Amino acid sequence: MSFLAQLIIWINILTNNLGRLLLAPVAVLPGWLSNTIISAVTGVALLVIFKYTSNQRAIGRVRDNIKAHMLALKLFKDSMSVTLQAQGQVFKGALLLLLHAVRPMAVMIVPVALLLSQMGLWYQSRPLMVGEDSVVAMKLNGSIEQPWPNVNIESMPAAEVTMGPVRVLSKREVYWKIKARENGYHHIMFQVAEEQVEKELVIGKGFMRVSAKQPGWQWTDILLYPWEKPFGPDSVVESISIDYPDRLSWASGTDWWLVYFFVASLIFALIFKPLLKVRI
Amino acid sequence: MSASQRSQNLKLVILIAVLILGIPRQAQAYIGPGAGFAVVGSFLVMFTAILSGVLALFTWPVRYIIGAIRGRRAFARSRVKKFVILGLDGMDPSLTEKFMAEGKLPNLAGLREKGCFKRLATTVPSMSPVAWSSFQTGCNPGKHNIFDFLTRDKQSYQPRLSSVDIRGPRRTISLGKYRLPLGKADIRLLRKGKPFWKTLGEHGIFSSVIRVPITFPPEKFRGVQLSGMCVPDLRGTQGMFSFYTTRAEEKVEHTGGENYYVTREGNTIRAELIGSENPLRKDNNVLRCPFVVTIKGDSSADLKINGVSCGLKKDEYTEWIKVDFKAAPGIKVHGICKFLLLSTSPEFELYVTPINIDPEKPAMPISYPAIYSTYLAKRQGPFATLGLAEDSWALNEKVLVDGGFIQQCINMDREREQMFFDALDKVRHGLCVCVFDGTDRLQHTFWRDIDEGHPAHRGQASDEQRNIIEELYQRMDVLVGKMLAKCKGKDTIVMIISDHGFSTFRYGVDLNRWLEENGYLKVKGGPREQKYLAAVDWSQTRAFAIGLSGIFLNLKGRESQGIVEPGAEAVQLRKEIAEKLAGLRDPERGQGVIKQVYNALEIYRGPYKGESPDLLVGYNKGYRASWETAVGQVTEKVLHDNTKAWSGDHCIDHSLVPGVLFCNRPIVTEHPRLMDIGPTVLDMFGVEVPKYIDGKALAVADTDSSRSRKE
Incomplete structure (x- = not known):
């Protein structure tokens, strides 16, 4: 663990410098805007990483299979055996999707963690005000x-x-x-x-x-x-x-900045998904 | 993957899981979009599945009660749970008997022993659209309105498809260079009557109907249906292949396809796929999809199309490739096609199949419900949707060689098999019908191999010594074996039928020339071999032929320039032409060309018999309407050698080309007819056969008895 701690310290030196440079506009922009921009860029960047680190063909096959079974639920809805079989296959497909997500998750977990740590410096707490x-x-x-x-x-x-x-x-x-x-x-x-x-x-x-x-x-x-x-x-x-005070905002306040980032980045990723031809 | 690799992967997965579990307090550290959307996507799927599952379970009692009430009406009197009909288009009883006798069709022979094998009387004329329409409606053509592939436009005398009428939307909005449709295109099925599966549905019985001809556009009923013969390609034709070549010859005109001259720059060839006219543009510009081929060697190349790359190998089809045509900003028309690299040097040659409607995102309705084709595409990948999917024109035009065509037929049969077997799995109670077309196409194109007297017979020197037709029958026998393995239940009836048999097509008969020689048709001055009856002088023409089945009178009040008075003159003319034509002989071979000529008014019953050709020509074996007659040309002689690959046919007298009927139960009826199959299905499911149906239920033995219920 000592080595891991030392490794993260070295990485932090790099990310702190990068963060100081790239996140500097956060200081001057409204919180919702800066978080939206970061979410958009991150969503698209990670989408690209996902594309190249995942097995897109296999994901496509699983997705098609899931869709087929979902449609089977509708087409053969009067057949209980088909319904149950299709349900089972959909669950199986969902689990397979999770498995296919493991590799890209493993690749992305480190950069995402580092980014969120840097963003946390800006959004998680607000500074003390004079007299506080x-x-x-x-x-x-x-x-x-x-x-x-x-x-x-x-x-x-x-x-x-x-x-x-x-x-x-x-x-x-x-x-x-x-x-x-x-x-x-x-x-x-x-x-x-x-x-x-x-x-x-x-x-x-x-x-x-x-x-x-x-x-x-x-x-x-x-x-x-x-x-x-x-x-x-x-x-x-x-x-x-x-013990810094909490920042009160839906888009850039304490804890909520993370929720906003998560939702906004997802939305941007989904918007760019067809353009970048990524199957998730 | 080796065991050590698997072990390493497992370790990696465990390590990642431990890492994730190791920092539970810092959950926010790993909920990023990259990981997040994968996880969320997966959970959304699960959530939707759970929701639909809960809905299905909660509504199941209601649906069960409704179903039971409906089902009781039918199944209470039903003698079967499941009825399976496998249609093998054009399977010939004589060849089947021969191959069974030689022990080459063990599954069909077994079916004959256990159940029955009979000749199945077909329709007049013995053509697939007519026969399959009679199959599905149980009626003679006078009640279903299909008499040929083609009919004539009464105003213009131009040929048009007999089964479907496609028109653009009635109203549009003009917006600059675009014309935006208000509403959908008007696609009308011209086949009249009611398919028997619709009647079954009204009694609560579910049906799966796959690729039965003349089911486009699909009709609403209780079940699922994928349309067959007459589904157009993306260009709206019945199949238009593309052939790209660097060979700079005179302009070549292909029937059923187009030739494109391309130039080679280094190793690169740029070309375009041509789609339909752009329905959204006022100028009706054709839609185009550019592609680039980069030649890599003598037998391989790379293809780039729609931003996707794939490899081309000589004489190997690609998978179905999705092609998008941009109709307007944000609007695309979706198609699929396969590429076949024929040659890279000295000349580049590339064949592209007709662009099929993409079943996943169909530009026209090709299934009922509309999502059924999407379901199939998602389940098994893209598949051919074109009505006449096997590109026999390309073979006829010598663009495809035999091997390429055979492979295409085999590939399509495989696709069909997948969807048929899926239907067998899904439909536990009800009707499953699936028609395979490969049997028809391969017999049409390879009969020359088994008929030594055929003008296109390749002789013993042929490099291909395979018996294509024998192999085809054996493949179908294997298919039957697999199907029977899936239909073992005692309550399941299995029938294998064909709409007609087959015979040789050695000589084409130019009916228009014969009519001209006998003074019934007059050709104008100028080039006489113009297509679509353009050379005919209507003011002096009393009868003409178009399509493959018959002769029309130029009847006053019916045809726009008619000169024959309805009534006595028409009756006399029909009789006169029929008698004269029946005596037509082939002087070179000293044999009669015609077996019988039928008067439509005498052989048909029903409200549409007036739409039929006035006379239907039943040719003797070896003869058929010539290629020129089919498209309304008038040549200079009556009989033509048929030297095309399309060497077998069934458009002859119906008595010479009956179909086959196999059943896993004995059938007592002596002379079953194709139009009896529908009533038989209704009867077996306990549904009363409607009175308007011409067919009669066959006497099928009950499960554990060889005695027929109707004996």
Whole structure:
């Protein structure tokens, strides 16, 4: 798993740079528009990938077979034996379609995951606004029996610590409450035992790239929170997260951006399907 | 795939599954469109299937009750659950007997032993459209209005198809260079009467009717139907092949096909498929579909058409290739055709079958319900839809060689077999009818091999020593064997029938020339061999011939330029011509040409007998209406040697070419007729035979007894 985590870190370096470049318009466009554009481009691109990574002839045969059995349901509807047989064949066809989708899914799962991680930086949370409160949580490595390190947060002009640290010993977590003061991308500095660590803090309006969590040495977290360099396996700190507020929007709000992306990309893929002669 | 490859693939699948399951909290990470639409597509299919399943289950009791009520009416008195009729167009009883005696048709011989084998009387004239119309209606031609492939237009004397009338939509809207139709094209079936499967349907009995001739356009009834003979190609003709060649000769005119001269640039040849006239354009420009052939060697090439590439191999047909013709922005007409590379050097030669209507997206109704052809296409892939699908014209015109034509017939029989066997599986109770045409086409074109006296006989020096017709009968016997294996139930009756038999066609008789010589027809000055009766002087013509079956009087009040008074003059003229023509002899061979001439008014009964040719000519064996007569030409002699591949025929006296009747049960009736089959089916299903039907139910033995119920 260590190798996988390291691999994802390297890939993240590439995708962060690509994301910074390609998703930069998100900052200036309305959320619905940027998400629609990304969905359209992604839908068509993945459609093409699907075309060349799947067995189109076999999918075509299965689809034709399914359609034939669906039509048989209508043509011979008075025959229960034909109806049941046709139903069985349709189910079989649907399962075969799933099997035929495995290879393209395997190919697409990595780029799609990386893209969604990059999109999540923009849409999943909104930045803190000046005067707004939030909670910073730091999770420490080690077991609860281990000695508790000295943990301090350095003062900074961008945000004021209004409460904390509050330690939850059973979880080895430390919490601070902060109040945002200055717009921009900032860094909160922490002193943990002998180690100095930092976490990005984003304050502002509109769309900004927000990294809600600086992950630890866990490949799934590294994949999902790609922006900040993860803490190493030997670090005292496991992760630091900031509780950013939810963004409220059907097209680009928290969680909904994903639903919108999924539906819009599907629609664009379906629109372009006949033009690109892809059977799915 | 080797075992190690399979094992590797399995490991890959497991790894992917583990990866997916390993990150369940991050579900959003793998729900992308790429994976998503595949998954969603699959689930949509399942959802639709479940929905339709639930609907089927919930409505099943209602449908069962309705079906039971309907079914009881018929099945309560029914003596069978299933009736299967396999039509083998043109199967000849004499040849069948010969091959059975030689032990070459074991399945048919077995059927003869177990059930019966009889000669089946055909219609006057003994032609497929007439005979199959009598089969389906149970009536004589005077009641179903089909007397030939062709009839004449009473106004223009031009030949036209006797079974169907296709006209464009009545009203259109003009929009720039386009003409948008309001409504559908008007396609009318000219066959009158009611098919017996429609009567069965009225009594709740389901039928599957596949490729029975003269069923275009398809009619509504309780069952499924795929139309047969007379379905046009995409150009609206009865089959127009295309032949592309670099051979720069004089302009060649083919019957039933077109020659296209193409030029070769390096290894590339560019050409176009020609479709129908564009119904949406005011200028009626023909639709075109360009294609490119790139020659790769002596025996192969690449074909690019409609953005699709496929390989061409010399003397091998491609699969059916879908071709789209753009009629207007966003509107396409869909067709299918096969390509056959005949030669790449020194000259390029490419044959393309007539462009068939695409059964998946038919441009015209070719099945009932309309989705039935789509169902078949989805189930078994594209298939020939053209009425006369086997391209005998291309063979006649020497574009196709024998092997190419035989392969085409075999391929089409395979397609037919698939749909027939599917119908046998699907229809547990009811009627299944399927007609195979290959038997007719191959006997038409290869009779020259078994008739040593034929002008087109190839002799022993022929490089093809196969007995094509014997092989054909053996193939049909295998088909019968497979069918019988699927019809083992005691409650199933199986019949194998043919609409007529076969005989040799050595000499063509130019009836128009004979009429001219005998003073009944006058030819105008100028070129006399013009087609479609264009050379005839109607002001002095009392009788003329067109089509294959008979002679029309130029009757006043019926024909637009008629000169023969109806009544006594017409009666006398019919009698006079019939008597004279019956005495026509072949001086070279010293034999009579005509067996009998029939007066339509005497042999037909029914409301349409006036539409028939006035006289129907029953030729002796070896003779038939000449090729020229069929298309209304007048030549300079009465008898012509027939040197075409089309060397066997059945358009002779009906008594000389009866069909066959095999049944898996004994039939007592001494002289069964084709028009008796429909009434027999009705009778076996317990349905009263309507009084207007001319046929009589045959006396078929019951299941466990060899005694006939009607004995």
